[in-house]
Amino acid sequence: MTSKQYFDDVAQQWDALRQSFFSAAVREKAYAVAGVQAGQTAADIGAGTGFISEGLLRRGLRVVAVDQSAAMLEEMQRKFASFAEIDYRVGEAESLPLPAGAVDYVFANMYLHHVASPPAAIKEMARLLKPGGKLVITDLDEHNFEFLRTEQHDRWLGFQREDVQSWFTEAGLKNATVDCTEENCCAQSSCGCQSASVSIFVASGEK
Ligand SMILES: C[S@@+](CC[C@H](N)C(=O)[O-])C[C@H]1O[C@@H](n2cnc3c(N)ncnc32)[C@H](O)[C@@H]1O
Numbered sequence: 001m002t003s004k005q006y007f008d009d010v011a012q013q014w015d016a017l018r019q020s021f022f023s024a025a026v027r028e029k030a031y032a033v034a035g036v037q038a039g040q041t042a043a044d045i046g047a048g049t050g051f052i053s054e055g056l057l058r059r060g061l062r063v064v065a066v067d068q069s070a071a072m073l074e075e076m077q078r079k080f081a082s083f084a085e086i087d088y089r090v091g092e093a094e095s096l097p098l099p100a101g102a103v104d105y106v107f108a109n110m111y112l113h114h115v116a117s118p119p120a121a122i123k124e125m126a127r128l129l130k131p132g133g134k135l136v137i138t139d140l141d142e143h144n145f146e147f148l149r150t151e152q153h154d155r156w157l158g159f160q161r162e163d164v165q166s167w168f169t170e171a172g173l174k175n176a177t178v179d180c181t182e183e184n185c186c187a188q189s190s191c192g193c194q195s196a197s198v199s200i201f202v203a204s205g206e207k
Contacts, residue, residue, distance in 0.1 A: 003114055004068045006153040007048070011071035014049045022110075022185045026138050026200055027055050029181040030107055033204045034136045036061060040104040043128055045096065046111025050076040050086075056107075057083055064098060066091045093121040096128060104133045110185070112139045112164075113156040119167040126171040129207040135173060137164070137203045140185055145196035147189040164203045173205030 001009075010017065030052065036042070038060030044053045047065035049072055056063050062085045067073050073088045080086055091097035093115040106125045115121040125135055140158035148154040161178040168176035181200045188195050 001153070003153050003155070007067075007069040008071040011049065011069060011075045014072065014075065018048070018051060021187055022183060022200065024051075024055075026109065026181055026183050027052050029183070029202050030109065030136045030138050031055060031059065033179070033202050034105050034107070034134045036105060041102070042105040042107060043096075043098060043103045043125075045093075045106060045108040045125055046114065047076060048072045048110075050080060052107045052109050053080070053086065057085060061085075061105075063087070064089060064103065066096055066098070068092055093117075093124060096124050098128050100127050101130050103128050104130055106133070106135045107137075108135075109138045110140075112137055113154050113158060115155065118156065118159065118164075119170060122164075122167045123171040126168075126173055126205075126207060131207055133207045135168070135171075135203075135205050135207075138181060138200055139164075139203075141199045141201055143196065143198045145187075145189075145194065145198065147194055148187060148196060151190055152187070158198060159201075161201055161203075164201070168203060168205040171205070173207060176203070176205040178203040 041062045043064045047067045053063045064087045089097045142158040183200045184197045186197045
């Protein structure tokens with residue numbers, strides 16, 4: 001099964017699953033690090049059903065939601081039918097469907113550990129930023145819970161923070177930092193015999 005098929009299959013249950021994995025405090029941390037301001041435009045990459053987009057819309061930003069899975073975006077569209085400020089685009093990590101310099105912020109929550117090449121994905125997200133724009137990624141610290149790969153289609157078992165910081169710098173971003181969110185991602189294996197609790201980092205950098 002491909003990652004796209006996996007997320008197409010779980011689209012309708014994603015909100016319930018996500019709520020069991022991590023809390024809304026993760027996105028609050030991401031917005032705070034970015035210093036989001038009403039009236040600006042953000043891209044939510046690997047948007048899923050709109051966890052990050054939801055808070056941005058509430059704060060008065062316009063959002064471009066990008067995901068490989070049309071089913072996830074359809075679910076998001078159903079939830080946010082009353083919002084005119086969202087642009088939905090099906091797209092892949094390697095060639096995001098936006099021109100260079102299009103947005104003030106790029107967010108990606110729990111997306112990086114699913115992509116084939118994290119450094120290339122970061123470079124491609126950085127491409128979308130206007131000068132002075134910010135990339136903010138929230139994702140998992142390195143762990144060894146193999147069941148997240150076999151059962152939830154994770155490609156990478158988290159990341160070392162030094163690697164993420166270097167990838168930001170290599171993508172041409174300034175002031176690259178990686179910090180704690182003080183939140184964890186929690187999941188149980190299907191047999192019930194393993195419980196994962198993995199710390200979540202927030203990485204940021206400026207174009
Ligand atoms: C774990 S979900 C997170 C969804 C959302 N950001 C959230 O926090 O609820 C990862 C999302 O990234 C998308 N994704 C994974 N690999 C991708 C790729 N190579 N290109 C575009 N989207 C991708 C998946 O379809 C899925 O919706």
